[in-house]
Amino acid sequence: xxxxxxxxxxxxxxxxxxxxxxxxxxxxxxxxxxxxxxxxxxxxxxxxxxxxxxxxxxxxxxxxxxxxxxxxxxxxxxxxxxxxxxxxxxxxxxxxxxxxxxxxxxxxxxxxxxxxxxxxxxxxxxxxxxxxxxxxxxxxxxxxxxxxxxxxxxxxxxxxxxxxxxxxxxxxxxxxxxxxxxxxxxxxxxxxxxxxxxxxxxxxxxxxxxxxxxxxxxxxxxxxxxxxxxxxxxxxxxxxxxxxxxxxxxxxxxxxxxxxxxxxxxxxxxxxxxxxxxxxxxxxxxxxxxxxxxxxxxxxxxxxxxxxxxxxxxxxxxxxxxxxxxxxxxxxxxxxxxxxxxxxxxxxxxxxxxxxxxxxxxxxxxxxxxxxxxxxxxxxxxxxxx
Amino acid sequence: xxxxxxxxxxxxxxxxxxxxxxxxxxxxxxxxxxxxxxxxxxxxxxxxxxxxxxxxxxxxxxxxxxxxxxxxxxxxxxxxxxxxxxxxxxxxxxxxxxxxxxxxxxxxxxxxxxxxxxxxxxxxxxxxxxxxxxxxxxxxxxxxxxxxxxxxxxxxxxxxxxxxxxxxxxxxxxxxxxxxxxxxxxxxxxxxxxxxxxxxxxxxxxxxxxxxxxxxxxxxxxxxxxxxxxxxxxxxxxxxxxxxxxxxxxxxxxxxxxxxxxxxxxxxxxxxxxxxxxxxxxxxxxxxxxxxxxxxxxxxxxxxxxxxxxxxxxxxxxxxxxxxxxxxxxxxxxxxxxxxxxxxxxxxxxxxxxxxxxxxxxxxxxxxxxxxxxxxxxxxxxxxxx
DNA sequence: CTGTTAGCGCTTTCAC
DNA sequence: GTGAAAGCGCTAACAG
Numbered sequence: 001x002x003x004x005x006x007x008x009x010x011x012x013x014x015x016x017x018x019x020x021x022x023x024x025x026x027x028x029x030x031x032x033x034x035x036x037x038x039x040x041x042x043x044x045x046x047x048x049x050x051x052x053x054x055x056x057x058x059x060x061x062x063x064x065x066x067x068x069x070x071x072x073x074x075x076x077x078x079x080x081x082x083x084x085x086x087x088x089x090x091x092x093x094x095x096x097x098x099x100x101x102x103x104x105x106x107x108x109x110x111x112x113x114x115x116x117x118x119x120x121x122x123x124x125x126x127x128x129x130x131x132x133x134x135x136x137x138x139x140x141x142x143x144x145x146x147x148x149x150x151x152x153x154x155x156x157x158x159x160x161x162x163x164x165x166x167x168x169x170x171x172x173x174x175x176x177x178x179x180x181x182x183x184x185x186x187x188x189x190x191x192x193x194x195x196x197x198x199x200x201x202x203x204x205x206x207x208x209x210x211x212x213x214x215x216x217x218x219x220x221x222x223x224x225x226x227x228x229x230x231x232x233x234x235x236x237x238x239x240x241x242x243x244x245x246x247x248x249x250x251x252x253x254x255x256x257x258x259x260x261x262x263x264x265x266x267x268x269x270x271x272x273x274x275x276x277x278x279x280x281x282x283x284x285x286x287x288x289x290x291x292x293x294x295x296x297x298x299x300x301x302x303x304x305x306x307x308x309x310x311x312x313x314x315x316x317x318x319x320x321x322x323x324x325x326x327x328x329x330x331x332x333x334x335x336x337x338x339x340x341x342x343x344x345x346x347x348x349x350x351x352x353x354x355x356x357x358x359x360x361x362x363x364x365x366x367x368x369x370x371x372x373x374x375x376x377x378x379x380x381x382x383x384x385x386x
Numbered sequence: 387x388x389x390x391x392x393x394x395x396x397x398x399x400x401x402x403x404x405x406x407x408x409x410x411x412x413x414x415x416x417x418x419x420x421x422x423x424x425x426x427x428x429x430x431x432x433x434x435x436x437x438x439x440x441x442x443x444x445x446x447x448x449x450x451x452x453x454x455x456x457x458x459x460x461x462x463x464x465x466x467x468x469x470x471x472x473x474x475x476x477x478x479x480x481x482x483x484x485x486x487x488x489x490x491x492x493x494x495x496x497x498x499x500x501x502x503x504x505x506x507x508x509x510x511x512x513x514x515x516x517x518x519x520x521x522x523x524x525x526x527x528x529x530x531x532x533x534x535x536x537x538x539x540x541x542x543x544x545x546x547x548x549x550x551x552x553x554x555x556x557x558x559x560x561x562x563x564x565x566x567x568x569x570x571x572x573x574x575x576x577x578x579x580x581x582x583x584x585x586x587x588x589x590x591x592x593x594x595x596x597x598x599x600x601x602x603x604x605x606x607x608x609x610x611x612x613x614x615x616x617x618x619x620x621x622x623x624x625x626x627x628x629x630x631x632x633x634x635x636x637x638x639x640x641x642x643x644x645x646x647x648x649x650x651x652x653x654x655x656x657x658x659x660x661x662x663x664x665x666x667x668x669x670x671x672x673x674x675x676x677x678x679x680x681x682x683x684x685x686x687x688x689x690x691x692x693x694x695x696x697x698x699x700x701x702x703x704x705x706x707x708x709x710x711x712x713x714x715x716x717x718x719x720x721x722x723x724x725x726x727x728x729x730x731x732x733x734x735x736x737x738x739x740x741x742x743x744x745x746x747x748x749x750x751x752x753x754x755x756x757x758x759x760x761x762x763x764x765x766x767x768x769x770x771x772x
Numbered sequence: 773c774t775g776t777t778a779g780c781g782c783t784t785t786c787a788c
Numbered sequence: 789g790t791g792a793a794a795g796c797g798c799t800a801a802c803a804g
Binding site: 440 | 790791792793796798
């Protein structure tokens with residue numbers, strides 16, 4: 001770990017400044033000099049010292065991507081899309097960014113901790129993906145930290161979670177504690193500024209709308225006993241999807257509202273086993289169950305497994321639907337009815353936003369549309385008494 | 387991006403050196419002073435400048451994890467395990483490492499490029515996961531780069547790929563061009579040194595052995611028309627798995643060897659669609675096909691889908707098996723016969739090795755055992771004429 | 773077009 | 789136990 005800019009300079013018979021200019025390429029240098037320098041670099045196998053250069057230039061090429069679970073394709077797809085926008089992987093010189101993904105495991109401390117690291121590294125941008133945790137204290141801490149990062153010049157993009165709660169008024173000015181969430185459909189709350197005013201841009205997923213359409217689909221097939229296996233209860237995504245579900249019931253079959261709580265099982269995680277356990281629990285609670293909605297596709301797979309293990313056929317006996325439309329859903333048997341989120345597109349857009357290569361939506365908030373994918377796992381409920 | 391160590395020092399009424407000592411915690415500081423400093427840090431919301439600190443200390447807390455496809459759970463599981471070993475996520479001070487995953491997309495340029503970035507950042511360690519690319523030129527370039535990194539103090543761990551080819555003798559000393567690969571089962575080639583001599587440690591997966599056992603399983607069920615859908619042909623994993631398959635045939639049913647090439651379809655990627663297309667192609671080529679082996683579980687899912695679309699039942703008409711035992715395999719219907727690789731354990735071990743928290747295996751190379759998981763997707767072939 | 777001169781913000785001897 | 793000072797390797801004005 002020895003060879004420095006100075007060594008290269010000596011070898012090439014030029015000054016360190018010249019070498020620096022050749023390497024960064026953003027400054028006129030004579031052709032001959034350039035070749036000489038390049039040769040010296042080659043011969044010495046010189047590699048720029050990142051920290052030194054970052055310190056001097058006060059910039060960094062790091063872009064952090066925070067995900068809740070890197071082993072879940074939902075995040076993998078988004079992360080991969082973000083990374084795909086970071087630019088052609090040149091051999092070194094250019095302003096290419098390095099997107100690194102950080103796995104928080106859904107832990108709030110871990111999330112904060114990664115943000116600290118990223119802040120230390122003076123990251124160029126940070127993309128936070130997926131569900132946020134609904135915790136008053138964490139939410140405030142997170143918002144503060146993100147605003148501070150943004151103020152320091154780091155671009156912040158929220159992808160797949162709702163926008164930050166409006167800034168806390170430190171000058172306590174009243175007991176106004178209503179409406180903790182900013183309006184969703186109205187894209188003008190930033191009063192026309194290019195972002196929400198603090199440089200943080202949000203790409204929210206229309207979880208509520210998608211979920212609502214999904215439940216409507218089931219309702220119109222004739223289902224009246226619809227179980228729901230939620231995700232972890234403190235997640236924004238969980239809440240939004242459940243809300244969409246309830247909205248559909250309220251609008252189309254209000255008589256079912258009374259049983260809603262009874263028909264809802266709160267899963268502990270977005271994984272297969274909470275689907276499995278949840279389905280079993282629903283079967284126990286709801287005698288005439290004809291359909292099960294799952295928090296996402298992975299959970300839905302667990303639901304299917306449990307149902308099958310109980311000798312139930314899908315969709316003849318029970319319909320099942322997921323959410324997200326991950327690649328495996330189209331291949332499952334039967335093919336899984338779900339709600340498609342254009343994860344790749346959203347991730348790519350988040351990447352562009354992070355690099356400042358795309359102008360932020362008005363108000364700093366855009367909602368990504370979701371689409372119902374009606375497939376083989378949903379059908380009309382079985383006739384009375386099978 | 388303003389507040390610096392000096393600001394904190396002023397505020398706390400001490401010198402910058404003292405603040406630094408308090409923050410790094412590895413030096414005796416009076417209790418009172420420490421509290422005073424901490425308070426100043428708190429009040430000023432001070433965050434260490436990573437580049438500056440890395441420059442001065444000539445160390446970094448970055449650990450890079452290179453993966454071929456971040457959207458593939460195979461890599462997600464390994465990466466997540468590596469990350470889980472990086473230590474309790476403290477609030478900042480300690481020597482905690484930041485594991486960042488870099489998605490190469492299987493591209494060799496991208497791989498090299500990420501290594502350059504990591505080298506620039508003076509990464510503490512680099513973990514390369516999964517299949518390497520079998521390309522003479524790239525192999526050499528990669529080996530050189532990794533050795534250089536290792537020489538510079540960066541720990542290198544190969545997880546899920548074969549060890550590096552032995553060092554190129556620059557002093558051309560003979561036409562010795564045999565055995566481009568080091569012995570696998572013999573763990574003593576490093577002559578008892580704690581690693582292969584260059585500080586690079588390898589955790590190879592026993593793909594060949596697992597594949598061999600899988601084919602033996604099919605053979606002993608009575609299958610004689612076994613199709614094989616491979617992964618991308620330039621990958622070490624692809625080659626090893628195919629070799630294991632051929633080995634089993636050679637040992638147990640040499641009469642099938644003649645048709646081996648005919649029964650092998652080379653898939654373009656480790657994805658669902660090459661499984662789908664591969665299965666169709668096999669059906670075309672092999673009239674009495676009774677079993678299909680896939681490069682991995684994801685490919686196997688594609689194979690299943692194709693088979694089903696052709697009206698074939700699994701396993702009654704055709705048996706199918708995958709490789710890796712990803713979580714979804716146990717949930718597929720029918721449950722998928724496959725070969726289990728302890729991905730999480732391997733990743734965790736790679737993480738420990740990367741941090742120097744575990745002593746490297748003798749010779750620097752360890753082979754991770756794989757295990758046959760015989761499940762519902764394989765059964766004896768149908769009787770003659772169905 | 774190229775060299776000189778200052779730092780960037782932190783860590784770390786070396787004194788006190 | 790704490791301070792002063794000397795860089796770490798690079799970039800970015802300024803001069804020439």
